[in-house]
Structures are given as C-alpha cells and as structure tokens.
Amino acid sequence: MLQSQAASCQSLIGTSCRRIFASRCTSETSSRAFSAAPTRFFNSSAAQKHHSVPRHVDALSASQSSFRGVQFSPLVAIATRRQTAAAQPRAMAPTADLEVFGKAVPFTGQPSARRGDCPFSQRTYLDLEEKKLQYKGTFVQEGENDSKPDWFMKNNPSGLMPVLRDGDQWIQDSDKIFEHLESKFPEPSLKPSDSAKEVGKDIFPKFMGWLQEKDPKAAEKKSDFEAELKSFDQHIKQNGPYIDGDKMTDADLSVSPKLLHARVALKYWYDYEFPAELTAVRDYMHRMEERPSFQKTRPTDDLIIQGWGMKCELKSTPAAAGA
Ligand SMILES: N[C@@H](CCC(=O)N[C@@H](CS)C(=O)NCC(=O)O)C(=O)O
Known part of the structure; x- marks a missing residue:
C-alpha cells in the first residue's frame, strides 16, 4: 500500500515536472x-x-x-x-x-x-x-x-x-x-528510531490525492488527508515536540517540507486551512519553519503554489471560480 502510494506520488511529480523548457x-x-x-x-x-x-x-x-x-x-x-x-x-x-x-x-x-x-x-x-x-x-x-x-x-x-x-x-x-x-558524518546524529520513520509518511500522498481531484469538496479524499493530519497531530501531542520526542531527527526534516507543501497549496488552491484544533501540527510547523536551515532551504510560497497548479492542472481557486 505504502509502496504504491509512493510510486504514484513519484510518477505524478515526475511526469508533471517534465516541461518543455x-x-x-x-x-x-x-x-x-x-x-x-x-x-x-x-x-x-x-x-x-x-x-x-x-x-x-x-x-x-x-x-x-x-x-x-x-x-x-x-x-x-x-x-x-x-x-x-x-x-x-x-x-x-x-x-x-x-x-x-x-x-x-x-x-x-x-x-x-x-x-x-x-x-x-x-x-x-x-x-x-x-x-x-x-x-x-x-x-x-x-x-x-x-x-x-x-x-x-x-x-x-x-x-x-x-x-x-x-x-x-x-x-x-x-x-x-x-x-x-x-x-x-555521524555527528551530529539525525538518525530517527525505526518507528519514527513511519510517522507522517502518508500525509503527502493523501494531500496529492486530494489536490489531484481538483475539487475542494471531494469528501473522501479530504477526509483521507485529514485523518493523516489528525494522526500526526496526535503523535506530536503524545510524543513531541518532535517526531522522535525531544530530539529533532531526519524524520522531521523529511515530513516538514511535505507539510509545508500541503499547507500552502491547499490554502491557495482550495482555500483550506489545517483544522484549528490540530494545535500540535501548527506548533510543530512553526517550530520547524523557524529553524535557520528551513528558512534557507524552503521554496517560496509562489513556487509551491505554481508547482502544484501545474502538476495538478489547477486553473482557478474557489474564489476565482466564484465559489
Ligand atoms: N523517492 C525519491 C523521490 C524523488 C522525486 O520524486 N523527485 C522528483 C522531484 S520532487 C523528481 O525528480 N521528478 C522527476 C523530474 O523532475 O524529472 C526521493 O526521496 O528522493
């Protein structure tokens, strides 16, 4: 299951990225x-x-x-x-x-x-x-x-x-x-525990699945995405502040860029915001985005928005469509 999601994620990104430039x-x-x-x-x-x-x-x-x-x-x-x-x-x-x-x-x-x-x-x-x-x-x-x-x-x-x-x-x-x-280069170690590697892994494929529908009201896809987000929120509430507890690891460095894409693209294209009650996700993202490493390496919001617009062939936001 995970493998097929990863494959479809990769093929969506791969195919859509091939442009005539x-x-x-x-x-x-x-x-x-x-x-x-x-x-x-x-x-x-x-x-x-x-x-x-x-x-x-x-x-x-x-x-x-x-x-x-x-x-x-x-x-x-x-x-x-x-x-x-x-x-x-x-x-x-x-x-x-x-x-x-x-x-x-x-x-x-x-x-x-x-x-x-x-x-x-x-x-x-x-x-x-x-x-x-x-x-x-x-x-x-x-x-x-x-x-x-x-x-x-x-x-x-x-x-x-x-x-x-x-x-x-x-x-x-x-x-x-x-x-x-x-x-x-073992120091400083960023090695996550085996269980931490699995946390939040499905957020990105579910986000893409929803956006590919080109429909903010696609209820099943939306709830699939939110279920992953809630599960992540729960995990951070119980184990945080990072995925593996007190120590930031590569698991955080893998998941946080994908959460950023989901937050920025869904807000722009679907006028969707992460549910307010998911406070741990919001705090977590704030914590990660504050890091100098994240600020230095993050794509701009413009890039994320335009990238997903192209990948999913999205032409208008709900506001532009008069929804
Ligand atoms: N599983 C790979 C996924 C890499 C991937 O899908 N990269 C995309 C860009 S985000 C890519 O190179 N797509 C093909 C292309 O750009 O031609 C990894 O973790 O490195």
Missing part, C-alpha cells in the same frame, strides 16, 4: 561566503562544461506573479520576500567534496538560478545544513522532450532528484542520501 543547471555553494551573500550563484564545474547560464534570474518577482491567468496576491509576494530576507549567515564546517543536484525552478521558460519546489530535495538540503556540512547546490532543470543534461543522466539514469555526489560516488534518493550522510 531548455535544459539548464546552475549552482550555489553553501558556505560561510555564500550564506553571507545568498543571491550569488556559481556555475558548477560539471555544468560549465555543457552550459552557459546567466548568474541569477529572479523569475518570480511580484510583477510577474501570474500563472495560467491566475493572479497571485501581493501578500504572497510579500511573504516570499520575507522568507528570502529571513535567511541568516552562519558558519559551515569544511568537509568532503559534496554536491547536491536538486530541482530548479521549472516553469520560468528561462535558465534558472533558483532552487525549485521539490520537498525531497529540501530534505537533503536540510540534512546537510543540520549536519553543518559544506556542499555545493546545483539546480537541474528539465529539458525539452524530457531530456536532462547528458552528464547528469549518465551519472543518474533515473533522472530523479535529489542526487548527492560525494567525490566520484553518486547517490540518488533522499532516503539513501540520508543513510550515506549519517554513516559518513
């Missing part, structure tokens, strides 16, 4: 220098062999906040600017030759120097940030006819992101990347 990739280096100047981007050496990419394209400025005829409110744009401004400089320990290939902003129609909206990629960035590892972040964008750059596909035939390159070793899948990082 020119293949590009750009990168940023996570280091003290980069953190102090978050808008500086560097082409990766691998990418430079194959691409010529502008330094920085901020394709989602407030003035461009429209998508498929849906105008995004100025509030969304303001929230986005606040999120960007919130990233604070901090020290990162020098380590091995680590590079993460994560999804780039996929729908600008232009080369993108910005990280995209993939929650699996965010988990990997979070693992690295919380372990205070220095890494290069390279953003890969899908190309015409599903073609990603040849050098990328050669090293990562599935084409899925995130991928970690550790020296000559390429590791695909956020679970496997975490295992690799945890065994090679």
